[in-house]
Amino acid sequence: MTDFVIVGGGVGGLVLARRLVLGGADVIVLEASDRLGGSVASHTVGGIQLDAGAESFATRRGTVATLARSLKLGDDIVEPNPAGAWLQPATGPAFRLPLNSMLGIPGSPLAADVTPIIGGRAATRAYLETLLPGPYAAKSKTLGELVRRRMGEAVLDQLVRPIVRGVHSADPDDLDLDKVAPGLRAAMIDTGSLARAVRSLQESSGRAGSSVAGIRGGIFRIVEALAADLDRFGVDVRLNSRVENVADGRALVGVEGGSSGTHIQGRAIVAAPGILGDVSNRGHRVVLATLVVDQPLLDAAPRGTGLLVAKDGSGIPADGGIRAKALTHVTAKWEWVAERAEGKHVLRLSYDDDSADLAEVARADAEALLGVPIPTSSVLAFGRSEWYRPPRLTHTPDGIHVVGETIAGTGLANVVGQADELAGNLLRDS
Ligand SMILES: Cc1cc2nc3c(=O)[nH]c(=O)nc-3n(C[C@H](O)[C@H](O)[C@H](O)COP(=O)(O)OP(=O)(O)OC[C@H]3O[C@@H](n4cnc5c(N)ncnc54)[C@H](O)[C@@H]3O)c2cc1C
Structure with missing residues (x-):
């Protein structure tokens, strides 16, 4: 009998499978689609092979970098252009996001990339926060309440609110502080100031430079390398095998196909969304449009590595017409993509909704956002x-054990870290 049956061949399921087989277990991976990787995938646009889903990973705790090194991709870990990203607020011109900040909360309120946005008076008010007693406002429930009480209304309105709306599509006054910024409250009490807390969290995240990194050639190479390892280690990986239910987490997995399906024995581990919980809820839709354009004016990277677009409270698009939620200037962000694009530019825009004329919508949005x-x-x-x-x-x-983003939270750093941890526990207990 197989020891473990992993349901779902995304990064979570693949990392778990690799760790378990390296620990001596017998493993089967059942993947519903005809390919491995889930939200990590590639596509070719204009002759350039690009990431179609995730395109970077958070460097905190070094989890993904450690995995990449173990897959012999260590030499291909690359940092993005440090120019950073911009924000297009709901009204007014775009501005560069302060480099030393967290969700828009400045780590250095008097920094040269903060004062032009909020003005000298508001920056001084925010700086004076360092003189307030450390625990003051520590009981704030929401992010908005904390920022307002520590640093003042201007930091909240002009920095934190538009950035949080761009990232989370929610108002900071509606976001639970501990969920949206884990560790910030404790760091503030510890360091005695919100600005110092932001700085200390950035330092403890271990980032020498950027908080994200990529893989030369694409993040999807991690999936290719994981799949090659599983093949080498003799793991039974079955594509086109949609699992309909997990009977009790220890024995039976019903697989679609045939009149009654196939039952596979083993200890089932769920690494796929849509099997547990509200299975009718597929979640939030994201549509990505990628453009390859020939426009030398973009060589100057007018908005750094791209922009977040903040919507106002009622969800009205910024500037009245822009429908994109974010734009990544991919060739400005990643040197390896610029090399492959040979002077052309790659732009990636994300949307909540599809439209029949997506290419034209994306072109018009890119023009408005980049000012070119x-x-x-x-x-x-x-x-x-x-x-x-x-x-x-x-x-x-x-x-029933679950691995992956439905339980670990979004992002490869969370998913890989949780899969590693679960594998360790399972091997110890078996
Ligand atoms: C557009 C986009 C951009 C992103 N960008 C980034 C980024 O830049 N950096 C970052 O860190 N993270 C990013 N993420 C998030 C990151 O990709 C995910 O958090 C991570 O890949 C999730 O991995 P997972 O294994 O948990 O789930 P998934 O990748 O969703 O994999 C689940 C797998 O299970 C399979 N499956 C589903 N149902 C069944 C079933 N019934 N039976 C069998 N198999 C089934 C699916 O086909 C899929 O292959 C992005 C995500 C998206 C969508």
């Missing part, structure tokens, strides 16, 4: 990809 003409004739290629971001599981049935 992008005529239709300059668009050489267009690619589209669509994803669902699953809701978090609020509880798991007794005896």
Whole structure:
């Protein structure tokens, strides 16, 4: 009998499978689709192979970098252009995000990239926060309340609110402080100031430079390397095998196909959304538009590595017409993509909704956001990809182990870290 049956071949399931087989277990991976990787995938647009889903990873705790090194991809870990990203607020011109900040909360309120945004008086008010007693406002429930009480209304309105709306599509006054910024409250009490807390969290995240990194050639190479290892270690990986249910977490997995399906024995571990919890809720839809354009004016990277677009409270698009939630200037962000694009530019825009004329919508949005003409004739290629971001599981049935973003939280750093930890526990207990 197989020791473990892993349901789902995304990064969570693959990392878990690799760790378990290296620990001596017998493992089967069942993947519903015809490919491995889940939200990590590639597509080719204008002859350039690019990431179609995740395109970077958080460097905190070094989890993904350690995995990449163990997959012999260590020499290909790359940092993005340090120019950083910009924010397009709901009204007014775009501005560069302060480099030393967290969710818009400045680590150095008097810094040269903060004062032009909020003004000298507001910056001084925010700086005076360092003189307030450390625990003051520590009982704030929401992020908005904490920032308002420690640093003042201007920091909240002009920095934190538009950035948080761009990242979380929610108002800071509606966001639970401990969920949106884990550790910030404790760091503030510890260091005696919100600004110092932001700085200390950045330092403790171990980032020498950037908080994210990529892989030369694409993040999808991690999946290719994981799949190659599983093949080498003799793991039974079955594509096109949609699991309909997990009977009790220890024995039976029903697989679609045939009149009654196939039952596979083993200890089932759920590494896929849509099996537990509210299975009718696929989660939040994300549509990505990728453009390859020939426009030398973009060589100057007018908005750094890209922009977040903040919507106002009622969800009205910024500038009245921009529908994108974010734009990544991929060739400005990643040197390896610029090399492969040979002078052309790659832009990736994300949307909550699809539209029949997505290529044209994306072209017009890119032109407005980057402040550079992008005529239709300059668009050489267009690619589209669509994803669902699953809701978090609020509880798991007794005896069933779950791995991946439904339980670990979004992002490869969370998913890889949790898969590693679960593998260690399972091997210890078996
Ligand atoms: C557009 C986009 C951009 C992103 N960008 C980044 C980024 O830059 N940096 C970052 O760190 N993270 C990013 N993420 C998030 C990151 O990709 C995910 O958190 C992570 O890849 C999730 O991995 P997972 O294994 O938990 O789930 P998934 O990747 O969702 O994998 C789940 C797998 O289970 C399979 N499956 C589903 N149902 C069944 C079933 N019934 N039976 C069998 N198999 C099933 C699916 O086909 C899929 O292959 C991004 C995500 C998206 C969608």
